[in-house]
Amino acid sequence: MKQEIIIAGFGGQGVLSMGKILAYAALMDNLEVTWMPSYGPEQRGGTANVTVVISDQEISSPIVDTFDVAVILNQQSLDKFEHAVRPGGILIFDPYGIHRMPERTDIRIIPVNAMDKTIEMGNAKSYNMILLGALIKAAPTVSVDDVLKGLKKVLPERHHHLLPANEQALLKGMELVD
Amino acid sequence: MSQEVKLMKGNEAIAHAAILYGVDGYFGYPITPQSEVLETLEAEMPWKTTGMVVLQAESEVSSINMVYGGAATGKAVMTSSSSPGISLMQEGISYLAASELPALIVNVMRGGPGLGTIHPSQSDYFQATKGGGHGDYHLIVLAPSSVQEMADFVGLGFDLAFKYRTPAMILADGVVGQMMEKVVLPEQRPRRTEEQIARECPWAATGHSKGRKPNVVTSLELDSALMEKNNERFQETYRLIEKNEVRYQAYHIEDAEYLVVAFGSIARICLKAIEDAREKGIKVGLIRPITLWPFPYDAIREASRHTKGILVVELNAGQMIEDVRLAVADPTMDIRHFGRMGGIVPNPSEISAALNRLMNHES
CATH class of the missing domain: 3.40.50.970 (Thiamin diphosphate (ThDP)-binding fold, Pyr/PP domains)
Structure with missing residues (x-):
C-alpha cells in the first residue's frame, strides 16, 4: 500500500497543517510517512502545497510528480496539478473561487463545498478539517480515530479545547462525500 | 535507545x-x-x-x-x-x-x-x-x-x-x-x-594548568619549518580518516548494468527512478556516498567494473561527478551528469529520462 497525496492552495488556508495532521495520523497507524512542504514566501500568502506520502513500506522519494490524490483549493493549483493525478486517482476540490472546472474524465472528481460549509458552521478555522474529512472518506488510508489522535499531537495543549470543533468539522467533511 | x-x-x-x-x-x-x-x-x-x-x-x-x-x-x-x-x-x-x-x-x-x-x-x-x-x-x-x-x-x-x-x-x-x-x-x-574534558582533551585551554605546561591553541606558526611539520601532521590525520571512515550505501549493485551515484535527499529521488526501471527489467544500481570526504572511490571503482554507464545526479552543474571520474578506472566509461540548479528539485521521471538517454547513447 502506498498513497501519494498533494494538497495545494493559498498560503493561510491551512494546507501545510492539513498535511501535517494527515502525516501524524499515518504515524499513529504505524505507517511510514514523508511530509514535504513548499517553503518560503508562499507561506505568507502565495500558493502553497505539501506532498504527503504514506506507505506500509519504506518510502524512497518524498518528492513525486504524479499523485493518487490531489486536494485542490484554488485555481492556480488546479491548473498546475489536475494533470498530475494518476489515471484512476482522485481529485478533491472546493469550487469556491474556481472559474475553470476540472476536465479530466479518467479520474474521480469530487467537488466539496468546504467554504460554504465553513461559513455555515461559523468557524473559519474548520475549513481545512472539512477538506481533510472529505479526503479520508474518499481515500481511507488513515482512520478518523488516527486523524483525531494525530490532531491531538499537532495542536499545542493550550488549544486542546478546540478538538471537539475540529472533530465536528472532520465528520462534516466526511458527510460531503458519497 | x-x-x-x-x-x-x-x-x-x-x-x-x-x-x-x-x-x-x-x-x-x-x-x-x-x-x-x-x-x-x-x-x-x-x-x-x-x-x-x-x-x-x-x-x-x-x-x-x-x-x-x-x-x-x-x-x-x-x-x-x-x-x-x-x-x-x-x-x-x-x-x-x-x-x-x-x-x-x-x-x-x-x-x-x-x-x-x-x-x-x-x-x-x-x-x-x-x-x-x-x-x-x-x-x-x-x-x-x-x-x-x-x-x-x-x-x-x-x-x-x-x-x-x-x-x-x-x-x-x-x-x-x-x-x-x-x-x-x-x-x-x-x-x-x-574533569572528563581535562582527561580526554589534554590539548584544551581549560584555564587552570596546575603545573602542566600551558596549552596554546593557535593556527599561527611563523617558523616555516615548524609550519610544514604541522601540515605533515594534518595530512597524516587525513590519510588515517581516508583509511578508516569511508561510508556509503549501495542498492542493487550486484547485478547492475547501469550505476547511479547521488548523495543526500536526491539519492532517494533516484531510488524511486531505479525502482521504476527495475520494474521494467532494467538493471540499475545506486551508490550513495554518505561521507563525501573521505569519498568512496574504491566502492565506486569496484561497482563500475561491470557497468555499461554511470549517471551522476546532483542539484548542481556537476561537482561530485569529478570525484566519480577520479574513481572509475576505465577512461572509456560513459559517465554522465544530470542536474538541476537554482533551487529546482528534479522529479523521478526526469531522472528516468536521463537514465534512458544514457542507455540509448543519446546526448
Whole structure:
C-alpha cells in the first residue's frame, strides 16, 4: 500500500497543517510517512502545497510528480496539478473561487463545498478539517480515530479545547462525500 | 535507545539530537532553509536542562568564531547555517582545521551562487569537500538523506571530530532540512564534566594548568619549518580518516548494468527512478556516498567494473561527478551528469529520462 497525496492552495488556508495532521495520523497507524512542504514566501500568502506520502513500506522519494490524490483549493493549483493525478486517482476540490472546472474524465472528481460549509458552521478555522474529512472518506488510508489522535499531537495543549470543533468539522467533511 | 517514534523536520531533528548528545554550545544566525535548528533549540531551552548554551550571534562570522573559542576549551560546540552563511564562515573553519579543533558545522544548502534562492541545492559540494577556506585542509563531510540521518549524524559528526581533532560538517540540503519524517532520537547523554574534558582533551585551554605546561591553541606558526611539520601532521590525520571512515550505501549493485551515484535527499529521488526501471527489467544500481570526504572511490571503482554507464545526479552543474571520474578506472566509461540548479528539485521521471538517454547513447 502506498498513497501519494498533494494538497495545494493559498498560503493561510491551512494546507501545510492539513498535511501535517494527515502525516501524524499515518504515524499513529504505524505507517511510514514523508511530509514535504513548499517553503518560503508562499507561506505568507502565495500558493502553497505539501506532498504527503504514506506507505506500509519504506518510502524512497518524498518528492513525486504524479499523485493518487490531489486536494485542490484554488485555481492556480488546479491548473498546475489536475494533470498530475494518476489515471484512476482522485481529485478533491472546493469550487469556491474556481472559474475553470476540472476536465479530466479518467479520474474521480469530487467537488466539496468546504467554504460554504465553513461559513455555515461559523468557524473559519474548520475549513481545512472539512477538506481533510472529505479526503479520508474518499481515500481511507488513515482512520478518523488516527486523524483525531494525530490532531491531538499537532495542536499545542493550550488549544486542546478546540478538538471537539475540529472533530465536528472532520465528520462534516466526511458527510460531503458519497 | 528509547524507541519512541517521532515525526519532525530534519532541521528539528538536528536540534534535538544536539541536546541529547550533550552538546555544550550552539552559536548560530538564522537563514532559510535551516532556521528551525536555532528556533527549535530556543523553544526547547536546553540551558535549563542540560546546561547547553544556545546563542544567536550577530552574524555568521561571529558564530564560527564563538565555535572556535568554545572548541579551544575542549567543549562540544556547533553551528548551523545555509550556503551564503557558510561562505562567511570559511575563514573560521580554516582556523579550526589548522588549530586541530573538533567542532560540528551544519550546512543546509540552498541554491547559489550569491544570495541565490532559499530552495534546495547541492552546489556547495566543492566548497565542503575540497577546502572552502584557505590552506591544505579537509573537513569530514557527512551527507544525510533522511531525517533519521540528520539526527544520527550529529552524534557521528562529533564522535569523528573528537576522534581525529578536526572539524566535521553535515552537508544537508533544503529537502532533508524541511521535510518531516519518522525519527527515533537517541537517549540523553550527560554533558562532559570539566574533569572528563581535562582527561580526554589534554590539548584544551581549560584555564587552570596546575603545573602542566600551558596549552596554546593557535593556527599561527611563523617558523616555516615548524609550519610544514604541522601540515605533515594534518595530512597524516587525513590519510588515517581516508583509511578508516569511508561510508556509503549501495542498492542493487550486484547485478547492475547501469550505476547511479547521488548523495543526500536526491539519492532517494533516484531510488524511486531505479525502482521504476527495475520494474521494467532494467538493471540499475545506486551508490550513495554518505561521507563525501573521505569519498568512496574504491566502492565506486569496484561497482563500475561491470557497468555499461554511470549517471551522476546532483542539484548542481556537476561537482561530485569529478570525484566519480577520479574513481572509475576505465577512461572509456560513459559517465554522465544530470542536474538541476537554482533551487529546482528534479522529479523521478526526469531522472528516468536521463537514465534512458544514457542507455540509448543519446546526448
